[in-house]
Amino acid sequence: MLRNADEYRAGLRDGRRVIYNGEPVADVTADPELRVAVDHSALCYDITELEPELAVSKDEDGEYSTFFHVPRTPEDLVRRGRLIEAVSRLGAGTIVLKEVGSDALFGLLRATTGEGLENAREFHRRCRDGDLALAVAQTDVKGDRTVPPHAQPDPDLYLRIVDEDADSITVRGAKVHTSFSANADELVVLPTRAMGPDDADYAVSFAIPVDTPGVTLYVSPFLHGERNEFEHPLSSRHKLLESLTVFDDVRVPKDRVFLNREAERAGRLAIAFVDYHRFTAINYKLPLLDMFVGAAGLVAEANGIAKAGHVRDKLARLISYAETVRGLAELAALRSRPGEHGIQLPDPLTTNMAKYHFAHGYAEAKSILMDLSGGLLATGPGGADWANPEVRAVLEKYFAAAVPAEQRLRLLNFVADLTARDYGGYQAVLATHAEGSLEAEKLQMARSYDATRAREYVARLAGLETSA
Numbered sequence: 392m393l394r395n396a397d398e399y400r401a402g403l404r405d406g407r408r409v410i411y412n413g414e415p416v417a418d419v420t421a422d423p424e425l426r427v428a429v430d431h432s433a434l435c436y437d438i439t440e441l442e443p444e445l446a447v448s449k450d451e452d453g454e455y456s457t458f459f460h461v462p463r464t465p466e467d468l469v470r471r472g473r474l475i476e477a478v479s480r481l482g483a484g485t486i487v488l489k490e491v492g493s494d495a496l497f498g499l500l501r502a503t504t505g506e507g508l509e510n511a512r513e514f515h516r517r518c519r520d521g522d523l524a525l526a527v528a529q530t531d532v533k534g535d536r537t538v539p540p541h542a543q544p545d546p547d548l549y550l551r552i553v554d555e556d557a558d559s560i561t562v563r564g565a566k567v568h569t570s571f572s573a574n575a576d577e578l579v580v581l582p583t584r585a586m587g588p589d590d591a592d593y594a595v596s597f598a599i600p601v602d603t604p605g606v607t608l609y610v611s612p613f614l615h616g617e618r619n620e621f622e623h624p625l626s627s628r629h630k631l632l633e634s635l636t637v638f639d640d641v642r643v644p645k646d647r648v649f650l651n652r653e654a655e656r657a658g659r660l661a662i663a664f665v666d667y668h669r670f671t672a673i674n675y676k677l678p679l680l681d682m683f684v685g686a687a688g689l690v691a692e693a694n695g696i697a698k699a700g701h702v703r704d705k706l707a708r709l710i711s712y713a714e715t716v717r718g719l720a721e722l723a724a725l726r727s728r729p730g731e732h733g734i735q736l737p738d739p740l741t742t743n744m745a746k747y748h749f750a751h752g753y754a755e756a757k758s759i760l761m762d763l764s765g766g767l768l769a770t771g772p773g774g775a776d777w778a779n780p781e782v783r784a785v786l787e788k789y790f791a792a793a794v795p796a797e798q799r800l801r802l803l804n805f806v807a808d809l810t811a812r813d814y815g816g817y818q819a820v821l822a823t824h825a826e827g828s829l830e831a832e833k834l835q836m837a838r839s840y841d842a843t844r845a846r847e848y849v850a851r852l853a854g855l856e857t858s859a
């Protein structure tokens with residue numbers, strides 16, 4: 392039931408159609424750049440050996456990855472949160488792989504009905520027993536954001552059903568930003584929004600192997616290029632890949648379909664996934680937040696400014712930022728409640744508050760860290776300079792501060808990779824948009840907050856007869 396990292400890599404060598412930098416890629420595990428993403432995601436398999444008490448679960452059928460364990464109690468969610476944090480710690484504060492697919496499975500198990508639910512249960516068993524890696528293609532390209540799917544000038548701007556027979560449906564369109572698509576075994580497709588009756592063809596959810604005919608993955612070139620470890624201590628080892636995921640009349644067998652034209656259930660399913668995915672987000676961000684706090688303290692010491700009043704103030708703000716997210720992440724599990732079919736639901740209000748707090752505070756945290764580090768983030772020496780003994784002697788003389796130059800430069804390169812260079816830009820966009828934008832989180836907070844207590848209290852104090 393449990394695979395190791397090499398078995399995971401072997402499963403990716405199939406006929407999948409991947410385009411990177413304008414060229415087809417024959418084997419994603421051998422491509423010098425995409426391999427970094429494969430190795431990053433393989434950490435999800437390494438962790439079963441490194442932390443078996445967290446990462447391995449057991450039932451009467453045997454051992455399986457805890458990622459596939461359907462939460463039934465608050466303790467299950469606390470354990471899931473710890474596992475997500477642990478694997479993210481291995482992955483330098485970035486989501487690794489199995490988190491997103493299992494979020495989708497839990498959403499499907501809660502929000503589908505009838506044949507769709509039976510198919511979802513069977514698919515969950517198959518993923519768990521095969522220890523499969525899933526990518527989730529939810530976000531459509533969407534065209535004009537204010538126009539519903541059926542009214543878009545091009546009917547393919549949301550993925551839709553274009554044909555159906557007794558055994559299959561055929562789908563056409565594209566999803567975008569699909570993380571892990573080229574290094575997963577299966578693609579899980581979910582609707583991205585609520586739909587009206589006119590959008591029925593667009594209300595579709597299913598799962599297919601990544602090498603299914605008609606699927607093409609156009610992988611984004613972000614973080615493209617050779618990176619030496621001195622200048623890029625994080626992004627030389629850790630990378631995600633995202634794709635424009637095109638479905639060109641793809642045939643999907645009906646036993647793999649979870650939602651087939653049930654427009655009224657599309658929004659419900661979209662949110663049921665998000666309920667888990669934002670809980671994943673607030674837990675996998677915790678090591679990233681530790682990186683901000685840790686780097687700020689170390690860089691301040693390296694520059695000799697650790698005792699300055701403004702530095703202590705900035706460190707306190709970073710600590711408050713990071714620990715507020717941590718506290719809310721724990722609270723989201725503790726305040727969880729049973730959802731449909733007894734599957735435990737992280738508290739949506741607390742989860743969205745944590746995600747919003749994280750995303751909203753990210754720019755300030757980044758700015759504090761850049762402030763404490765100084766201008767060498769942009770003007771410092773590179774890996775080739777450091778490798779040349781003559782140049783290095785100059786750098787060692789002139790870049791020493793409260794610590795030797797090597798320690799200071801390695802710290803500054805860590806901060807530059809995290810905040811100022813292309814990986815820093817990637818992380819900033821990830822913080823703003825991935826797992827939903829700030830507005831989406833505010834919407835969920837407003838929906839989940841029960842205002843009765845607050846309104847009744849004011850009504851009583853103000854002498855009103857009713858709180859309506």
Ligand SMILES: Cc1cc2nc3c(=O)[nH]c(=O)nc-3n(C[C@H](O)[C@H](O)[C@H](O)COP(=O)(O)OP(=O)(O)OC[C@H]3O[C@@H](n4cnc5c(N)ncnc54)[C@H](O)[C@@H]3O)c2cc1C
Nearest residue numbers: 527528529530536537568569570821824825826827828830
């Ligand atoms: C690195 C990364 C990885 C991702 N991974 C995945 C993944 O694996 N799978 C997946 O399915 N998705 C993934 N996403 C997608 C992510 O969920 C979306 O980026 C997010 O939901 C925002 O959607 P968008 O990018 O289309 O931006 P938009 O929706 O275009 O948002 C841009 C702005 O428009 C506003 N807006 C949007 N619609 C309206 C409207 N109707 N009225 C008024 N304002 C509006 C938004 O609030 C925002 O301010 C990923 C994104 C990133 C950046």
